[in-house]
Amino acid sequence: MALLSRPLNTLLTTAAVVLAGLAAAPIARAQQFEQQPIDPSLTVAIATPVRDGAFYNLMILEQVPNQRQCWQEQNPGNGPVAIDPLLLNFDFTGACDRKTDSNGYSVRVNGQDLGVHYRLEVSARQNDLVLFARPTRDRSAPPIEIGRTNGRTNGFLKIQLNPGWQMARRTYNGQPVGHIYLTHDAPLDVRLATGAAPPLSQGAPAPALPTVPSTPIAQTPPSSGTTPTGNHFRVIVPITNNNTLQQVRAVEPEAFRATVDGQSVVQVGLFRDRQRADEIYNALVAASLPAKIISASAPAVASTPVIPPIPQGSIVVVIDPGHGGRDPGAVGIGGMQEKQINTAVSNRVQQQLQAAGITVLMTRSSDVFVDLDARAQYANRAGANLFVSIHANAISMSRPEVNGLETYYFSSGERLARSIHSAVLQNVSMRDRGVRQARFYVLRYTTMPSVLVETGFVTGAEDAARFRDPAAVNRIADGIARGILNYLGR
Numbered sequence: 001m002a003l004l005s006r007p008l009n010t011l012l013t014t015a016a017v018v019l020a021g022l023a024a025a026p027i028a029r030a031q032q033f034e035q036q037p038i039d040p041s042l043t044v045a046i047a048t049p050v051r052d053g054a055f056y057n058l059m060i061l062e063q064v065p066n067q068r069q070c071w072q073e074q075n076p077g078n079g080p081v082a083i084d085p086l087l088l089n090f091d092f093t094g095a096c097d098r099k100t101d102s103n104g105y106s107v108r109v110n111g112q113d114l115g116v117h118y119r120l121e122v123s124a125r126q127n128d129l130v131l132f133a134r135p136t137r138d139r140s141a142p143p144i145e146i147g148r149t150n151g152r153t154n155g156f157l158k159i160q161l162n163p164g165w166q167m168a169r170r171t172y173n174g175q176p177v178g179h180i181y182l183t184h185d186a187p188l189d190v191r192l193a194t195g196a197a198p199p200l201s202q203g204a205p206a207p208a209l210p211t212v213p214s215t216p217i218a219q220t221p222p223s224s225g226t227t228p229t230g231n232h233f234r235v236i237v238p239i240t241n242n243n244t245l246q247q248v249r250a251v252e253p254e255a256f257r258a259t260v261d262g263q264s265v266v267q268v269g270l271f272r273d274r275q276r277a278d279e280i281y282n283a284l285v286a287a288s289l290p291a292k293i294i295s296a297s298a299p300a301v302a303s304t305p306v307i308p309p310i311p312q313g314s315i316v317v318v319i320d321p322g323h324g325g326r327d328p329g330a331v332g333i334g335g336m337q338e339k340q341i342n343t344a345v346s347n348r349v350q351q352q353l354q355a356a357g358i359t360v361l362m363t364r365s366s367d368v369f370v371d372l373d374a375r376a377q378y379a380n381r382a383g384a385n386l387f388v389s390i391h392a393n394a395i396s397m398s399r400p401e402v403n404g405l406e407t408y409y410f411s412s413g414e415r416l417a418r419s420i421h422s423a424v425l426q427n428v429s430m431r432d433r434g435v436r437q438a439r440f441y442v443l444r445y446t447t448m449p450s451v452l453v454e455t456g457f458v459t460g461a462e463d464a465a466r467f468r469d470p471a472a473v474n475r476i477a478d479g480i481a482r483g484i485l486n487y488l489g490r
């Protein structure tokens with residue numbers, strides 16, 4: 001922990017800046033969650049290899065006391081500790097709990113939830129695998145190191161936590177819930193000073209975000225035990241005028257019309273994780289939209305895509321056809337439905353990439369509704385190299401003069417976005433509305449370079465005409481595929 005050996009006054013100077021930044025940050029609100037200790041012998045953090053060690057995911061196993069053994073540690077000593085996750089060999093229900101993503105774990109420092117600001121990630125560093133909490137907003141800020149494997153093999157390895165770090169259980173209204181914290185009790189200023197600059201502002205100061213009102217949230221205690229089912233958080237915006245849907249889609253293009261308690265609303269997303277809901281809520285409020293978070297039960301009709309076997313060593317691209325099922329997406333000239341265009345373009349992109357030897361996974365391969373979070377997590381779990389979401393744009397029906405291609409990225413997808421954007425414009429004669437940065441959910445919560453393409457306006461006279469021509473739709477798709485292949489150097 002080299003940073004801890006820095007002079008304390010340096011840390012404290014930085015800390016003052018950090019705390020000033022945090023005063024306006026929404027993380028203070030997360031204090032509805034508390035933590036309680038876990039017997040350290042009952043949990044283990046594991047670096048799990050994906051695609052033969054091309055990279056690693058974090059898995060946390062928890063042993064239910066007095067039940068069948070969940071894992072075995074081999075060759076404990078100074079070097080790496082190999083883990084045999086026995087649960088892969090038997091029905092572990094009731095004996096072992098397994099967390100594999102941010103629904104199951106997050107980082108908490110000195111009583112502050114940092115899950116909105118930091119993503120837990122295992123990265124290879126020379127002959128070691130290191131567990132980091134990596135800033136999700138200010139990606140130039142340094143990550144916080146939490147532990148390491150002290151060596152490397154091709155198998156499952158125990159992450160040995162650095163001094164001061166431990167695992168704890170999240171509690172909510174005093175009840176334990178199925179979420180594990182990697183936590184450090186040192187004062188917030190020191191930990192953040194070692195880890196990161198204030199994460200909210202990048203360039204211009206971020207607006208002060210209001211806290212989530214507690215009244216609309218039903219204070220239903222989560223089901224006890226370790227299964228995170230049941231309670232979801234639905235983020236909605238009541239429809240107040242003809243532009244509400246478009247305004248919300250400027251923040252989150254997957255938003256769609258729904259009815260909640262007889263009221264017409266735009267549904268932005270349905271989340272298992274309260275922090276995800278909070279973050280998207282904050283983005284909506286920052287755009288002056290009257291967002292609400294309401295509790296909800298698990299989606300009845302959402303489909304969860306299944307990861308097929310992936311050939312060893314292949315490049316994996318996830319194509320994400322926007323909307324589907326009960327959500328038609330934008331509706332344009334002549335009743336044209338965005339979801340149908342997205343499907344046509346995506347299927348053609350899939351064909352073209354497969355013909356070039358790329359493994360393509362689709363977040364939906366039929367006309368079904370897929371939850372926003374499920375789309376991002378699918379790509380993360382599959383260990384995809386790239387993620388490309390395909391949409392069509394819309395503005396008012398009274399603006400047929402608005403047409404053109406927009407390609408969005410959030411962070412690491414910029415070069416991919418530029419490659420796709422220019423390849424489409426080379427292939428199709430259409431207006432250029434530019435490569436843009438946006439905080440769309442599927443871009444923020446995918447861990448690989450990710451892009452969202454708005455292939456034209458269903459409300460635009462020129463673009464809608466193009467969408468009615470299957471050959472022209474194919475040219476758009478071929479451009480997207482070419483842009484992906486160029487990016488991959490193929």
Ligand SMILES: [Zn+2]
Nearest residue numbers: 253322329391
């Ligand atoms: Zn869309």
